[in-house]
Amino acid sequence: MELIATCAFGLEKLVYDEIKKLGLWVIKKDDGRVVFEGDESALVRANLWLRCADRIQIKIGEFKAETFDELFDAVNSLEWEKFIGVKDVFPVKATSVKSALHSEPAIQSIIKKAIVKRLQQKYKTEVLPENSNSIYQIIVKTNKDEFTICIDSSGDSLHKRGYRAKANLAPIKETLAAAMVKLSDWTPEKTLVDPFCGSGTIAIEAALIAHNIAPGINRKFAFNNWKWIDQKKITEAFDEAKQAAKQIQKLPIYCFDIDPTSLEIAEQNAKKAGFENLHFKRSDFNDLDFSKFENCTFITNPPYGERLEEEAKVQQMYKDFGKKFTQTKNCSLFFITSNDNFPRLFGRPADKNRKLFNGNIRCYLFSYYSK
Secondary structure (H helix, E strand, C coil): CEEEEECCCCCHHHHHHHHHHCCCEEEEEECCEEEEECCHHHHHHHHHHCCCCCEEEEEEEEEECCCHHHHHHHHHCCCHHHCCCCCCECCEEEEEECCCCCCHHHHHHHHHHHHHHHHHHHHCCCCCCCCCCCECEEEEEEECCEEEEEEECCCCCCCCCCCCCCCCCCCCCHHHHHHHHHHCCCCCCCEEEECCCCCCHHHHHHHHHHCCCCCCCCCCCHHHHCCCCCHHHHHHHHHHHHHHCCCCCCCCEEEEECCHHHHHHHHHHHHHCCCCCCEEEECCHHHCCHHHCECEEEEECCCCCCCHHHHHHHHHHHHHHHHHHCCCECCEEEEEECCCCHHHHHCCCCCEEEEEEECCEEEEEEEECCC
8 A cells, every 4th residue: 555644744754764664665755745555553652652644545546637527537536445334434534725626615525426436335225325444535635636636544533642631732742742842852861851841742642652652552543433443463463662650760851840730731731741750840932040950951842822812921031041041051943933033032053954844833943962
């Protein structure tokens, strides 16, 4: 099968590396996706292990279509019966960019009709009840008349690990938090500090990485109910993941936040993820003694100040944080913000700047390595 791991822009190389680490063959890397080959086991393991990807999709077909007749015929010629059973559910979701067929509802309707017609012929029935527990979400992307048709195997987005029952007002996605940890210089032997921890996502993702815990180990996927996937292969993949987890008695991860509600949520999320060895403390960063931080990695997602009335306050916070950070000894910093002027406010040019997206917000991961 040809599989596609979708991801936020800027995370493609990390997803590529994760797929290669699983021993799978990568075909190509494009904006927002990595295409690779694999069997049923590969599909299961990719969903289970990829920390920075959003979804794992099965590519069913790729073609050009400029009319609805061309679209119908192309979709109808694909072997949908290899995946979708006579009772299975198969909703269609389409997006269209710069294409002759620009009406997304119309595209969805034509593709649905083409799949129905194919399945009716193959199963020799006029009725497709769509009442089973197997859901095959059809994902359609068209750009400049080029169509890519996929089936989503993940169900809920892969950033939903299952541990975050609650979040604060501006949570960072788990996939982006994991990416920040991977892009940093942190190792489990080194102290990690998050002075703006919010609901604790960065700390929890770091702990998952340190313990080599598969991010999808405690959740369900769409493929769990697919009859054509051997359940034995799913069980084997999950058992393998459980055996791969490491035990770490002490993990030097320290989290601070001024908001007591956020800290309470962070502690609850950490416990749900299986970690009671993370350190949470209520404190404004200005009240911390930065001179005590030595050989640490700071990874943090502070408030962005997207609203105009908050901007001046956030800019002052960046200046204050820059002054405090000069008191540290041999510490590195990985700081994500939507403000491209952060280095000037912080008082030091970044050693590296990577453009990332937190949801729909364009952000910058400013990296400062220890000196």
